[in-house]
Amino acid sequence: MPGILIVWLLAFAFSAGCASAPAPLKPAEPPRSRDTILLLPDASGKTGAIVVTGSGKEVLLSETRQAVVVEEGAPPGRPFIMQDNAAASFAAPAIKALPPPPAHFILYFERESANLTGKSRALIAKVQQTIKERAPVDISVVGHTDTMGDRNYNYRLSFQRARAVADLLISSGVDPAILDIASHGEDNPLIPTGDQVHEPRNRRVEVTVR
Numbered sequence: 001m002p003g004i005l006i007v008w009l010l011a012f013a014f015s016a017g018c019a020s021a022p023a024p025l026k027p028a029e030p031p032r033s034r035d036t037i038l039l040l041p042d043a044s045g046k047t048g049a050i051v052v053t054g055s056g057k058e059v060l061l062s063e064t065r066q067a068v069v070v071e072e073g074a075p076p077g078r079p080f081i082m083q084d085n086a087a088a089s090f091a092a093p094a095i096k097a098l099p100p101p102p103a104h105f106i107l108y109f110e111r112e113s114a115n116l117t118g119k120s121r122a123l124i125a126k127v128q129q130t131i132k133e134r135a136p137v138d139i140s141v142v143g144h145t146d147t148m149g150d151r152n153y154n155y156r157l158s159f160q161r162a163r164a165v166a167d168l169l170i171s172s173g174v175d176p177a178i179l180d181i182a183s184h185g186e187d188n189p190l191i192p193t194g195d196q197v198h199e200p201r202n203r204r205v206e207v208t209v210r
Contacts, residue, residue, distance in 0.1 A: 032072040038082060039066045040091055043101050052076045103130050103209040106190075107165060108200060112149070114160040124165075128172045130209055138210045140180045141166045146202040147186045147195050158205075159183035165205045 039061040041047045049062040057075035059068050065087045069077040082090065105127050107120040116124070131139065143162030145154040162181050170176055189202045 032074075034069065034071045036067055036069050036090070037061065038087060038091060040064065040087070100134065103134070105130075105207040105209075107205045107207065109161050109203045109205070111198065111200075111203065112157070114157070114164045116164070124168055127207055127209075128169065128174075131169065131172075131174055134209060136209045137178060138180065139169070139174065139178055140182065140206075140208045140210075141169070142182045142184055142206045142208075144184050144188060144190070144202055144204050144206070145186050146189070146199040147193055147197050149196075151185060155183055155185035158185045161203075161205050165207065169207075 037050070037052055039047065039050060041064055047062070047064045049060060052059045052061060052068050052070060053076070054070055055073065055075040059076040059079055061068060061079060063081065065082045065084070066079050067082045067087075068079045071077075105123060107123060107127075108117045109115060109120070110117060141162045143158030143160070143165075145158045145161075147154075149157075159181075162183055166176075166179050166181050169179065186202070189199065190204060191199050191201045193199050193202070
């Protein structure tokens with residue numbers, strides 16, 4: 001038996017040596033990328049529209065939860081409506097990664113003054129707390145007036161109002177480098193009026209925390 005085994009092994013080795021080498025394996029092609037594009041409403045509940053283009057074909061998405069599958073090198077597929085639960089699950093990681101929407105505050109002022117009204121003074125604490133929680137990279141502070149008085153005077157007054165609010169924020173620890181202070185005077189009223197009209201809602205500073 002040992003002799004037979006040796007002969008068989010030698011014969012096998014010989015036949016293996018004489019056989020032609022196998023053809024090299026072709027590397028597997030990487031899978032083509034495949035994405036799903038889903039249209040959702042914005043923070044205010046409005047749904048816009050988007051055109052998805054690929055391989056010379058365009059597909060319009062204009063309905064809430066309308067989606068389309070796009071594969072690399074191929075035209076977009078047929079649009080479909082994704083069910084509520086599926087859309088929520090699909091979009092959750094992307095929504096979670098989004099920064100929070102800007103926080104917006106309106107602070108009102110006494111007539112022809114850079115002094116906040118009583119209610120707006122109380123609101124400053126909420127503005128300061130929001131800034132502390134969000135650690136924003138940009139805060140805009142924009143002053144406004146009504147249309148009473150001279151335009152140049154109103155420009156200066158609205159800047160004084162914006163500066164007064166900025167100083168309050170800085171005193172609470174806000175970095176001045178992230179404050180963008182601007183004056184619009186009477187040019188961008190919250191409530192449009194004619195010239196030389198007292199309007200308390202236009203005597204304001206708008207603070208946007210991003």
